[in-house]
Amino acid sequence: xxxxxxxxxxxxxxxxxxxxxxxxxLANTYHLMARPGLEVIARAGxxxxxxxxxxxxxxxxxxxxxxxxxxxRRITEEGVEFRMPEDGTKHFLTPERAMELxxxxxxxxxxxxxVCPPFPAERREVEEACRWTLAWAGRSKxxxxxxxxxxxxxxxxxxxxxxxASAVPLVELDxxxxxxxxxxxxxxxxxxxxxxELSAExxxxxxxxxxxxxxxxxxxLASVRAGVDLFDCVLPTRNGRMGHAYTxxxxxxxxxxxxxxxxxxxxxxxxxxxxxRHSRAYLRNLFVxxxxxxxxxxxxxxxxxxxxxxxxxxxxxxxxxxxxxxSPPEExxxxxx
Amino acid sequence: xxxxxxxxxxxxxxxxxxxxxxxxxLANTYHLMARPGLEVIARAGxxxxxxxxxxxxxxxxxxxxxxxxxxxRRITEEGVEFRMPEDGTKHFLTPERAMELxxxxxxxxxxxxxVCPPFPAERREVEEACRWTLAWAGRSKxxxxxxxxxxxxxxxxxxxxxxxASAVPLVELDxxxxxxxxxxxxxxxxxxxxxxELSAExxxxxxxxxxxxxxxxxxxLASVRAGVDLFDCVLPTRNGRMGHAYTxxxxxxxxxxxxxxxxxxxxxxxxxxxxxRHSRAYLRNLFVxxxxxxxxxxxxxxxxxxxxxxxxxxxxxxxxxxxxxxSPPEExxxxxx
Numbered sequence: 001x002x003x004x005x006x007x008x009x010x011x012x013x014x015x016x017x018x019x020x021x022x023x024x025x026l027a028n029t030y031h032l033m034a035r036p037g038l039e040v041i042a043r044a045g046x047x048x049x050x051x052x053x054x055x056x057x058x059x060x061x062x063x064x065x066x067x068x069x070x071x072x073r074r075i076t077e078e079g080v081e082f083r084m085p086e087d088g089t090k091h092f093l094t095p096e097r098a099m100e101l102x103x104x105x106x107x108x109x110x111x112x113x114x115v116c117p118p119f120p121a122e123r124r125e126v127e128e129a130c131r132w133t134l135a136w137a138g139r140s141k142x143x144x145x146x147x148x149x150x151x152x153x154x155x156x157x158x159x160x161x162x163x164x165a166s167a168v169p170l171v172e173l174d175x176x177x178x179x180x181x182x183x184x185x186x187x188x189x190x191x192x193x194x195x196x197e198l199s200a201e202x203x204x205x206x207x208x209x210x211x212x213x214x215x216x217x218x219x220x221l222a223s224v225r226a227g228v229d230l231f232d233c234v235l236p237t238r239n240g241r242m243g244h245a246y247t248x249x250x251x252x253x254x255x256x257x258x259x260x261x262x263x264x265x266x267x268x269x270x271x272x273x274x275x276x277r278h279s280r281a282y283l284r285n286l287f288v289x290x291x292x293x294x295x296x297x298x299x300x301x302x303x304x305x306x307x308x309x310x311x312x313x314x315x316x317x318x319x320x321x322x323x324x325x326x327s328p329p330e331e332x333x334x335x336x337x
Numbered sequence: 338x339x340x341x342x343x344x345x346x347x348x349x350x351x352x353x354x355x356x357x358x359x360x361x362x363l364a365n366t367y368h369l370m371a372r373p374g375l376e377v378i379a380r381a382g383x384x385x386x387x388x389x390x391x392x393x394x395x396x397x398x399x400x401x402x403x404x405x406x407x408x409x410r411r412i413t414e415e416g417v418e419f420r421m422p423e424d425g426t427k428h429f430l431t432p433e434r435a436m437e438l439x440x441x442x443x444x445x446x447x448x449x450x451x452v453c454p455p456f457p458a459e460r461r462e463v464e465e466a467c468r469w470t471l472a473w474a475g476r477s478k479x480x481x482x483x484x485x486x487x488x489x490x491x492x493x494x495x496x497x498x499x500x501x502a503s504a505v506p507l508v509e510l511d512x513x514x515x516x517x518x519x520x521x522x523x524x525x526x527x528x529x530x531x532x533x534e535l536s537a538e539x540x541x542x543x544x545x546x547x548x549x550x551x552x553x554x555x556x557x558l559a560s561v562r563a564g565v566d567l568f569d570c571v572l573p574t575r576n577g578r579m580g581h582a583y584t585x586x587x588x589x590x591x592x593x594x595x596x597x598x599x600x601x602x603x604x605x606x607x608x609x610x611x612x613x614r615h616s617r618a619y620l621r622n623l624f625v626x627x628x629x630x631x632x633x634x635x636x637x638x639x640x641x642x643x644x645x646x647x648x649x650x651x652x653x654x655x656x657x658x659x660x661x662x663x664s665p666p667e668e669x670x671x672x673x674x
Contacts, residue, residue, distance in 0.1 A: 008623055008630035013637065015610040036597070036622045044600055044618065052614035241629065260373070263381055273352040277389035281381060285373045286345055292578065293345035296633055300350065 001026045001058060001232040002303050006035075007051035010237045011299030014053050016273075020307050023055050024108070026232040029062035029101050033091075034084055038104045046106030058109035058232070060212070061098040061140075061153075064181075067116050075115065077132065095139040099150075107148050111179060112140035114153040119186040126157040129182075130166045141173055151177040151210060154199050158191050167202035177208035180228070184214045193222055200227035217246055217309050221327040224313050231310075236302035241295035243287045246305045250329045252280070254298065258334055259284040272304035338363045338395060338569040339640050343372075344388035347574045348636030351390050353610075357644050360392050361445070363569040366399035366438050370428075371421055375441045383443030395446035395569070397549070398435040398477075398490075401518075404453050412452060414469065432476040440482050448516060449477035451490040456523040463494040466519075467503045478510055488514040488547060491536050495528050504539035514545035517565070521550045530559055537564035554583055554646050558664040561650050568647075573639035578632035580624045583642045587666045589617070591635065595671055596621040609641035 002009040002017060004025045009017065017025065027047065032038075036050075044050040047057055066073055066080050073082035079094030095113040102110035113136045115129040133155045144150045152175035156163035170178070180199040183192055196211055200223070203209050210230035211223050220231055236246065245252040247267035252259070254266075265275035266283065274283075274297045286294035309328075316322040339346040339354060341362045346354065354362065364384065369375075373387075381387040384394055403410055403417050410419035416431030432450040439447035450473045452466040470492045481487045489512035493500035507515070517536040521529055533548055537560070540546050547567035548560050557568055573583065582589040584604035589596070591603075602612035603620065611620075611634045623631035646665075653659040 006623060006626055006628050007619065008628055008634075010629040011633060013610055013630070013634065014614060031626075035626055036618065040598055040618065043598060044616070049600075050616070051619055052616070261377055261380060263386075273350060277351060279381070279387070279389070281373065281377065282344065282388055286343060289343055289368075289372055291343050291345055292347040292632065293350070295629065296348060297345075297350065 001230065002306075003028075003232055003234045003237060004051070004053075006031045007047065007053075009299075009303065011240065011296040012237070012303045014051075016300065017053075017303070018055070020304060021311075022307055024058055024230075025053060025055075026058050026060065027051070027105075027107070028065065029059045029098065029105075030065035032059075032105065033062060033101050034086065034089075038101055042104045046104075048106065056108040057105075058210075058230075059102050059105060059107045059111065061111040061113040062093055062101065063098065063111075063113045064116055064212075066093055067118075070118075075132070077135070079113070095136040096143040099140055099143040099145070103145050103147070109177070110144060110148050110150045112137045112150060112152055112175075114155055114181055116155060116182045116185065117157050119157065119182075121157055123159065126155075126159055126162055129155050129157070130162050133181075134166060134169055137170060137173055137175075141175070149176040151175055151179050151208075153179045153181040153212075154203060155182045156195075156199075157182055158187055158195055160198060163195065163198055164202060167199075171202075171204060175207070177210065178203040179210040179212050181212050183211060189219075192219070193226075196223050196228065197226040203227075216251075216330060217306070218327040218330050220306075220309065221313060221325060224317070225322065233306075236306045237299045240299035240302040243294070243298065244302075244332075245283075245298050246302050246328065247333075248328050250331045250333045252333050254280060254284050255287050256284075256334050266298075266301050267305065270301065270305060270308070272301050272308075274298070274301040274304075338567065339643075340365075340569055340571045340574060341388070341390075343368045344384065344390075346636075346640065348577065348633040349574070349640045351388075353637065354390075354640070355392070357641055358648075359644055361395055362390060362392075363395050363397065364388070364442075364444070365402065366396045366435065366442075367402035369396075369442065370399060370438050371423065371426075375438055379441045383441075385443065393445040394442075395547075395567075396439050396442060396444045396448065398448040398450040399430055399438065400435065400448075400450045401453055401549075403430055404455075407455075412469070414472070416450070432473040433480040436477055436480040436482070436487075440484070443484055445485045446514070447481060447485050447487045449474045449487060449489055449512075451492055451518055453492060453519045453522065454494050456494065456519075458494055460496065463492075463496055463499055466492050466494070467499050470518075471503060471506055474507060474510055474512075478512070486513040488512055488516050488545075490516045490518040490549075491540060492519045493532075493536075494519055495524055495532055497535060500532065500535055501539060504536075508539075508541060512544070514547060514567075515540040516547040516549050518549050520548060521552060529556070530563075533560050533565065534563040540564075553588075553667060554643070555664040555667050557643075557646065558650060558662060561654070562659060570643075573643045574636045577636035577639040580631070580635065581639075581669075582620075582635050583639050583665065584670075585665050587668045587670045589670050591617060591621050592624050593621075593671050603635075603638050604642065607638065607642060607645070609638050609645075611635075611638040611641075 098113040117129040262280040435450040454466040599617040
């Protein structure tokens, strides 16, 4: 799922996403509750109508962004009280309010309000996050009045026993889908993979499993092999804006001198509108000069590349060749640039 | 002609321009000679290959940008010596060098090196600009070795007699097309229109007449009625990035509060990818939040709108109804916002 924080995928207009057969985008409840706010979105006929995206929308609960406002928030059993750094306004996000927001947006997939512990964290802190996440999952489920599907979220940091212990009551709540939360918040690649594999195993295989906020093309393949079905990640757009392109041969840091006269496309095998037409030399020049089109063009390529990579993975599943599929290397080209 | 300063139309990828039947873009010699430089572009196979635009390209001579570096340049009869503020490098742009650059780029339409006086200017200064522009037009013509067409440029500021006196020898040089320069550099709307009408009249009607750097949709219509065939202008992209949208009802300042819940598209009659899908309320919210997609989406709309407006004008010429065609009003909506 491309990430459309404020209802727009940065640098990639929706007509492209439709043309590329993208079926679902993610939008952020935290950002949308602030501006334009639930009332404006509801009066517009819901989030699909407001943002002009007729296909599926998944929203997070707003919890993740709120939790990262460590200086501006206070978590209690009831919910999270916080001040928006943008305008200083005070808010109180409870499971019930998070459900009211997402139901009012009319999204296709809503997420329970959860507590995502930072990394590293004291074990006590992870335990508390698990306890509240579970309690809030129940409250979210009782409060959510549709029209979409509500997914539960598994937390537990990197503590295997806490993940295991949390999964049991969470699965008993019988959500139509589950997310793996608390991953890729600063822990090592090996820890991310281990937690993903464990979590996917603990969640029902017959229901969609969604890994939140991950990752590189190689991460996606590894996670699909572990049983994950859905992903969202800002990497293709955020890194695109910073001048990093994903390719079948690894990640390209386009501003590097070595691309100054490189007339090859970002990825010779890519069929995106950027690779069909533009060279690395051209894109590098635009980036060096900070041209407005430069971050846009790399974002277009990266989102296309990610969607194409997921299509490749789906095709490998369909043809029974997933285990032999090779993922793009993780190295940056040039290394250390 | 959409403006592609560094070989990219800011915010509007070339696949869109091709789809919208855009046949020519403008690129700036000044910017391209600095980076990536003639040698890199020539080794890439020319500017079409380097920027990935197979259709026509028109370049200015670089003169206009150099002339505006008033603190960093010295004009002599030989040419212009200047320092690039970006990197402090010293350059000497002569008519011969401007021709070498544009011939090396391999563009379809090249422009002579001219001297564009500022506004307001002493009459003596405008006279000198005319004299040098004429001498440089002759030198440019002798030096230009193709492959494109080389256009002459008429200067003369707002001085009617200087425009008239300059036109005679310029037309004698028998260029395949002519540009009207020195317009829209700070003078009044009425002066722009008067100079355009006079200049178009002084230049051969059977050759393309190109008005440089103009203007609003209403300016385009008035200039076409005066006989102008070609335009370039940064307004659709620059104003788009600033949050101003052109519509059949006037210019919209999208950030204004009054659009907060306005669910209409920018222009209900527009068929662009933005108007087919997005509301003013949505675009306003993205602009207020400085989302990266906001300037992109308004640029997409504006460039589409300008190309569609020129199609409308061409259709009116073809059907003999140009005199009754009404242009979009010049007012901003909301006024004074």
